[in-house]
Amino acid sequence: MAACIFCTMRLITLVLVVFICVTTTAAFQITEVYSDTYLDGDADEYLVISGDGPLSSLEVTDGEGQITFPAGAVSSGSITIARDGEAFYKVNGRYPDYELIGMSPDVPEPVVTGKFQMANQKDELMLKEHGILIQNLSWPGTFKPRKGQVHVLGPDGIWDKRVFISGASRFMPVTFSNVTGTAFVSPDCGRAVFEQAVSSARREILVNVYEFTDPEMAGLLCQAFSRGVKVTVLLEGGPVGGISSEEQTVIAMLCSVGINVRVMAGTGEDHAPFRYDHAKYLVIDGKDLLLTTENFKEHSFQKAGFAGNRGWGVLVSSPDLCSYFSKVFYSDLNGPGVTDIQGNRSEIPEYFAEAYKPVFAPLHFNDSSVTPVLAPDTSDLIVSLINETRSRLYIEEAYIKHWSHGKRNPYLKSAIDAARRGVEVKILLDSYYYNIEEENDNDEIAAEITAIANREHIPIEARLLDLSGTGLLKLHAKGMIADDSILISSINWNENSPSFNREAGLIIEDPNVAGYFASVFEQDWNAYKKQPLSHESGPDIAKIGLAGMIVGMLAILYLWRHRR
Incomplete structure (x- = not known):
């Protein structure tokens, strides 16, 4: 009996752990990707992770490198991870939350394992939490690669519903x-x-x-x-x-x-x-x-x-x-x-x-x-x-x-x-x-x-x-x-x-x-005068009239020559 109770408690605990993981994963998403930039070497490439809460359980990977975050790191709304903080500042007028190659003394670095750099025309990104895959996107596939374009996930879950080129504004509707x-x-x-x-x-x-x-x-x-x-x-x-x-x-x-x-x-x-x-x-x-x-x-x-x-x-x-x-x-x-x-x-x-x-x-x-x-x-x-x-x-x-x-x-x-x-x-x-x-x-x-x-x-x-x-x-x-x-x-x-x-x-x-x-x-x-809109919508009266005149003149010339 005790063994059954123990097994039941373990099962409940396992279900709770899975439930916590699943419900937590909905809190984070990759919502922006800028992979093919105007700067040489794509130094200003970046991605944005949106969500609230601790970051220590998150991992971002492109299959060749992994980004993780130190204990105590927290997101309040979103975080921007750029390759080069100074290059990002040059283009965007502000510093990112994290940079990968340590060019800005005041911008912290995440933990990088392997080589993490987004390719221009073909690559993928995977976001994991507690080792569980919660998002997978690729290009081409999830979106179409375009030089200078910031790929944005809309609130309806659709990528690139509108085109945003790097440096463009994002004003919202207001009446x-x-x-x-x-x-x-x-x-x-x-x-x-x-x-x-x-x-x-x-x-x-x-x-x-x-x-x-x-x-x-x-x-x-x-x-x-x-x-x-x-x-x-x-x-x-x-x-x-x-x-x-x-x-x-x-x-x-x-x-x-x-x-x-x-x-x-x-x-x-x-x-x-x-x-x-x-x-x-x-x-x-x-x-x-x-x-x-x-x-x-x-x-x-x-x-x-x-x-x-x-x-x-x-x-x-x-x-x-x-x-x-x-x-x-x-x-x-x-x-x-x-x-x-x-x-x-x-x-x-x-x-x-x-x-x-x-x-x-x-x-x-x-x-x-x-x-x-x-x-x-x-x-x-x-x-x-x-x-x-x-x-x-x-x-x-x-x-x-x-x-x-x-x-x-x-x-x-x-x-x-x-x-x-x-x-x-x-x-x-x-x-x-x-x-x-x-x-x-x-x-x-x-x-x-x-x-x-x-x-x-x-x-x-x-x-x-x-x-x-x-x-x-x-x-x-x-x-x-x-x-x-x-x-x-x-x-x-x-x-x-x-x-x-x-x-x-x-x-x-x-x-x-x-x-x-x-x-x-x-x-x-109301000033409109009815006229043919295309070759398919009706005959061209002017051309028909001109053709008729030419045929008539040729007929007259033929009769005149043969009467002689």
């Missing part, structure tokens, strides 16, 4: 209430709002824009600087086609009066964390934010009465919202890959534009809720907004392209799914020559959407903007009306923009603002 502002569109009234906003500055202007070529807009910033306003400008250092002579002149103009102009264009070890700095916004005196879909160009912020691009914008007042964007600005300005630039003056050719009759005046609004959208940080908010739409979804985009490897654009997929649940979906795209002359661009996308609508009998329609009917030069907006909310952003609907660029936008919840932009959308939508 601001009681926001007042002014909505505007270009070319109708955007220039006047910009001029008023810059002229009102008394203390500071922060400018982040992809391209800046308008000397008169630059002149307004110079005037602000001359009256004592601190002006800081951040530009993209490698736009498509390079920095133009017009932009070089604007840069030189700004620098000549003392304005600090910087560009994001680093390479190699000083690699910028974003493929392009494509955002377009100003923060004025820490209380006003002007955010737009447009670059600072003549045809983007056209003078009143002249034709330009269709663009959307908003000037909002909220110290808290501006504080958020100021943090974004300085995070990018002081991040890797950003350098000073002086510019180079040259003669700017005179810009000519056709006459245009403005239709829309600015709309003033108040007491609105506003949520910033940043790429790549929070760009998934756009899909969430589409998925929550219940009645109308109007999309006005410069272009839509599918993802690589034949994967359908997730933004477009969500819009089609909205139509399948009964939402009225209208998609208006640009028809400027470079958006329709190649394969798989706007006319093919519109034809694809039309085919889906006809096949499934769902309420979705796509059109190309009739430039002649509207008097616009091209459609450059990146906007959306979703029920009583609107999205204004710099985010193009391609794979690169939301995943790799620095982009900025706002979701504004306000029926009046949504109604304003819905009116703009309907104005552009």
Whole structure:
């Protein structure tokens, strides 16, 4: 009997030990891996273990080396283990919790057995507790290796749901209430709002824009600087086609009066964390934010009465919202890959534009809720907004392209799914020559959407903007009306923009603002002239007519020759 009791107690003890081990293992996970870095020799590689509690029972191994921790080591939230603490500090601006090779006197070392160094293209990591395997990940496999990418485990257990390049920010979603502002569109009234906003500055202007070529807009910033306003400008250092002579002149103009102009264009070890700095916004005196879909160009912020691009914008007042964007600005300005630039003056050719009759005046609004959208940080908010739409979804985009490897654009997929649940979906795209002359661009996308609508009998329609009917030069907006909310952003609907660029936008919840932009959308939508969208959507009448004329002329020539 005593023996049975003893055996039972041993069994209970064993079960308790296993239970403790199993329940404890859930507390720790490897949540970040940075294995293929921009620094030579991958000196700044690191991994993060998240969890709370003693570390002495943990072991990390790559199959060739093992990392363990001394007695008394404790994690409170997470720990970062870097190869070289000084290299990690150079890239991240802070020291890790542990380093492997002892370069930083104030950073402790874990216990390392064997050779522990993560390979770039193919390797594995195993996390054990009390000798029991609790996590196993590999690349390729768990995630796809990419130079410069920090692989991140999301709260839903999915790795790399968003791409984070080393040095990039990780701002979280936040909504601001009681926001007042002014909505505007270009070319109708955007220039006047910009001029008023810059002229009102008394203390500071922060400018982040992809391209800046308008000397008169630059002149307004110079005037602000001359009256004592601190002006800081951040530009993209490698736009498509390079920095133009017009932009070089604007840069030189700004620098000549003392304005600090910087560009994001680093390479190699000083690699910028974003493929392009494509955002377009100003923060004025820490209380006003002007955010737009447009670059600072003549045809983007056209003078009143002249034709330009269709663009959307908003000037909002909220110290808290501006504080958020100021943090974004300085995070990018002081991040890797950003350098000073002086510019180079040259003669700017005179810009000519056709006459245009403005239709829309600015709309003033108040007491609105506003949520910033940043790429790549929070760009998934756009899909969430589409998925929550219940009645109308109007999309006005410069272009839509599918993802690589034949994967359908997730933004477009969500819009089609909205139509399948009964939402009225209208998609208006640009028809400027470079958006329709190649394969798989706007006319093919519109034809694809039309085919889906006809096949499934769902309420979705796509059109190309009739430039002649509207008097616009091209459609450059990146906007959306979703029920009583609107999205204004710099985010193009391609794979690169939301995943790799620095982009900025706002979701504004306000029926009046949504109604304003819905009116703009309907104005552009109704100017449409029906035309074939692709070779598959109908015959090309012009080509058929030309062919008929040629056949007719040949027939006349044949009869004339044979009559002789």
